[in-house]
Amino acid sequence: RLSAHDEARALEIMRQLERELRQLVASRQLSGAGKREIEALIKAAERSFSPPIALRDRLLVELLYGSGLRRAETCALNLSDVRVVGKELTIHIESGKGGKEGYGLAGTKACEALCAYLKEGRPHLRRKGGEQDPVALLLSRNGRRLGPSGMARRIHVLSRQANIRRTHPHALRHSFATHLLESGADLRSIQEMMRHKRLSSTAIYLHVDLTHLRRQYRYHPRSGVHVPREADLVEQIAELRGEVNALKKKLVY
Secondary structure, eight states, X not given: OOOHXXXXXXXXXXXXXXXXXXXXXXXXXXXXXXXXXXXXXXHHHHTOSSHHHHHHHHHHHHHHHHHOOOHHHHHTOBGGGEEEETTEEEEEESSOGGGXXXXXXXXXXXXHHHHHIIIIIHHHHHHHHTTSSTTBSSBOTTSSBOOHHHHHHHHHHHHHHXXXXXXXXXXXXXXXXXXXXXXXXXXXXXXXXXXXXXXXXXXXXXTOOOHHHHHHHTTSTTSXXXXXXXXXXXXXXXXXXXXXXXXXXXXXX
């Protein structure tokens, strides 16, 4: 059992770790598109060469950025996989990475984009393809299911039209996680939304430089003499945060 001094020290370290992590984000050490670039990308999507394509492109960007979906997951979406509940969009991911089923969330902007696309965009695109892909959510201009390569090309085109650096679908997933962290979300919650099995995957995915965090972690009474590997370090930090929160609850009651 930790002494009162060690418990206080653990809490101090966790606060310092949180501050350092947010400073790293603020210094743009994480990859992905910035918020202004995302807005420029959405505006470019709304100016696409035909109204149906513009509505589809806007929904595409909102799904990739607003819910953090992977490219393959987005392409595989069917009409039955998306559902508007109030001002929130729930997304059923039938087969994510590793063949695992999961769920995603998106907000008001994605709901608006979905409703507009289903009403004015998809019916026009579907007529061009007949009944080739009657259940697919995102359709190409030929009326077929939009594929991963076509999606990547479209995002590249939109980034060029938006006059921003070359962007790809996975960069929007990076941005999803980065902007959550910037806004105050903790790594464990981001892990759930990214559908990562291990917290270390989330930290590595965010490209967080843990040099300073390793140095700070030395002072924790459970760290031992050695400095843990980066992947292990993030998991141990999360475990420590859980212990501190449990301790705070005990103190309250």
